[in-house]
Amino acid sequence: MASKDQTMSAAERLVAEARKHQTDREKTYRGQALKMYPWVCGRCTREFTNKNLQELTVHHKNHNHDDNPADGSNWELLCLYCHDNEHSKYEEMQHGSMRTDSQDNSGGSHNPFAGLGDLLKK
Secondary structure (H helix, E strand, O other): OOOHHHHHHHHHHHHHHHHHHHHHHHHHHHHHHHHHOOOEOOOOOOEOOOOOHHHEEEEEOOOOOOOOOOOOOOEEEEEHHHHHHHHHHHHHHHHOOOOOOOOOOOOOOOOOOOOHHHHHHO
16 A cells, blocks of 8 residues: 555646646647737737736636637637636626525615505504
8 A cells, every 4th residue: 555645746736737738738829829919919909029928818708718719719718807707707697696586686675665555544
């Protein structure tokens, strides 16, 4: 049986390899997308330069990060904010809103006019 240290080392190696693979994959499609498209957010049209280029991300339109066609048809460049917003919308679509039917978004349950009819009769 392997010791805890050996098991942790194997797990750490596995995580490190997975992270390296992800980084290599991202560099590849990111580099291609930055060569292919103008450095402009596809949603808010914010323009980017070498100075702030790290704030421009590659968004996968079908949300599959392994789908990287050479023609870039599954990519669009989005700023960090628009990219986060796009993924939030996707999560809501996939999993629904966190709101339950018993929750009311009207701002509260107090009705300031509840007894108004009785007061007007007096």
